[in-house]
Amino acid sequence: MMFITSNKYIALITACLILVLTDRLYGQKNIPLPKKSQLVWQDAELTALISYDLHVFDGKRYDQALNRITPIADYNIFNPVKLDTDQWIRSVKDMGGKIAILTVTHETGFALYQSDVNPYSMKALKFQDGKGDIVRDFVASCSKYGILPGLYIGIRWNSYYGVYDFMVHNDNSPFAKNRQQYYNKLCVKMTEELMSRYGELAMVWFDGGAHGPELGGPDILPVVEKYQPNIIFYHNTQRADIRWGGSETGKVNYPCWGTYPFPYSHSTNQKEIFKNDFQLLKEGDPEGKYYMPAMSDAPLRGHKGRHEWFWEPGDEEHIEPLENLMDMYYGSVGRNSTLILGITPNAEGLIPDPDVNRMKEFGMEIKKRFSSALGRVSGKGSNYELRLKSYQKIDHLVLMEDIVNGERVREFSIEGKTRNGWILISEGSSIGHKFIAKFDQIEVSALRLNITKSIAEPVIRDFSVYNSSGN
Template identity: 25%
Template structure:
């Protein structure tokens, strides 16, 4: 009998040792490629806008600029790279060719390049210098290449698409590995007054042929998508899936769809948030004192990287060819702040439990959430779509931030969750924050609460949830969501002409005076009505400004005429069929300067085109510049 017991014990141990691990969850829905995973893990990298616009104080050049204007006195790509690296960024994307057509390399397909500039006597190559500097420092290198070309004579002809593909090939084959190709969907008129019908299949296939692992950015990807605004935020609900059939760059889904993705989208097209550290994209001395403050940049980081998107932060290069010290200083302040915010993880080495574990197998245990390894994860059985995870902090601690991650190689699944804290005094759980999607990374900030236990309750998931990381923090109060902060309602009037003597003659509107009162209030004006102002006396000025509503969905003024008169009868056109560059995507104050100082008593702003279809356009403020 004793031998039988021993035999049974040996058999039991043998069967236990031979027990097969429980199978992992099946992938759900659209999935990221290996290249998209590498891209997502970069999280944060630099955009550099640099070109003739740097020297002309414009956002969009018209292609008629003399290339000899481009002449940086101390261009130093190593300084750019060192700045990005010290800021914690993982790469740099450069505007190799913006809409003006100027190439930052000596392209054989254009006569509007650095070769025709004074810089280095026409022997320079910005792309070469930057790509080498990135490679030496271990940063990734990417390019922005606009298909819109306001200089090239072929633009608007059947030959242009192949010429652009050749230009792409030139860049893709001469500067090493390229991690992202950034396609701007802007499509305006060229030198011949024609628009180009872009061959996106040709362009994308050219990229895949020469840089198969490059992520292609556009409104609709296919590698990553525009997030629908240039203000710096992804949707609080943000799916990495998108339905792109029937759409193309420049003809994308609704902006709110780009901001949030599609819950059941067929394609994996994660979001990228592009935003500038200054009001505009190119350097302007006038914005040296308008570099975004640290708390604003923290909000942007948490609303991009912290909402399942990557952050592409633009840092313009100045006329010397270097990143201005005010920008680099602010980047270092941001890095220091983020390090302080997310260094001390209160969940580290703490006890974690879950009310559901896949197959009761340790391979999917809750402990995997705290082990610091990306490819280990907690999961539930296939039929379990709601579950809870508890973390015991051992003692009461102040907390106000939680970082969550789904294991997205198996798809994005979670659609609703709450984070709760144990309230010992009431012997119950207290709601701290709730959310919808998680994705690659979700950062949630909330009012500080003192507790010894935290619970993540996944309330709804499209398939069995799979998470690989939870972190808990107590960050400085100054970097919590700024719900109590109110932005000044006054306009910065530096450089403005006084308006006390002005009379708005048209349109007739009960609130029309509010467009010149120095306050941030919006006034709607019929789209066929011009703004006509009597300045009260002959006045000298060198330009004007228009302040739109800061909302990409608003109907702001996009194209206009500006006229001046001495008597209100005979008018001189100073700006004809002019555009506020990029105002639809980046609706910020527009400063417009003339080529000379002008003098008159009457001014008129005639609306020609709006950013969105509407019967009225919006004016927050209008003024003249000294």
């Protein structure tokens, strides 16, 4: 029999009492925790979706409804004579992006790599004598410039194979069943090629979801998990590691929680998810049992009523102004979401100069506003004070939880010490990965963060303050 000495016994009882008191103080419960890949995703903050497909080369305006049902007459229109994936990825890096995602296939069904199972791929082209592989070049460029690569695999629509909303036909004839089985196997084999050939990938994106076998679609998840165990998987009715933020505006609502009530984003439970203009997708659920942060997506060419994910001639006036991009940044990264900006190479194979320049301006403006903190603190607990060297002008502050421990904060306020005393600067509920407050310039000598409600001891990764104007 083992005996506990009196000192050890007292220490054990004390530890138990501390745990009980902590639980009562914070109402601690099981907190959903992010996977390593989800931490990478949220730390990236800015990502790019590079959209490229055959209809970039047809000289016409992109018509999604028509393209989903109309095969391209001649796939050899694909001829990017100045193709330079290094230039693509440099533009992503200049923006400050950390992840780039390439559309390997989209609605035409054409595959931008050397597929052994899909003849409708770069093997069929006259371009580069049928030996080109844009996925290979893209991944190599990402490695060269320190950007994490991701792949977008569009299998929901395929005009070449006559697939619409995952299905090849809407009847139960033997012909339709055989064609569906063939298409499902093709999707599985293509996924296997893409997951196994190009090294470690940060993300795979099946747009619109990917019907699993329970809905008559391909069983792709086991293939992805076999070859890419650390990947962000988005998404099907079996798994979703992130969720769509409910719009293509590049912004989410506030608050936007990183937790969610369902294990899938929006492939199931659609009555609940789609009501109130996708409110659940936009805001998440602080009581959600699953960690599933939101992404905010928007095309760079989305100004003046346009919304273009693919290059079209004469469309430069629709590049978002810098102030619009910064508004997206505050409404996504500043609200605990990751921003995906859609960019597209032109028919020559280059990101056009006006797009490149705007992306660079965007990155420079973010650095200008947030690269030089006037002060910062971090730590554990509910109260923090940030003292400045003297009275200084400020107009931004940033809060970050250490979300390795999950999202714990539920209510907070921030005060600033002016020459006339303490004033309220900002308050809110969700912090998560990052909360950014922008306000009229004030002069303070100190700031206080008061966390008034949390579900466990708060762990603050960063509480920092800035003067974006420098004046």
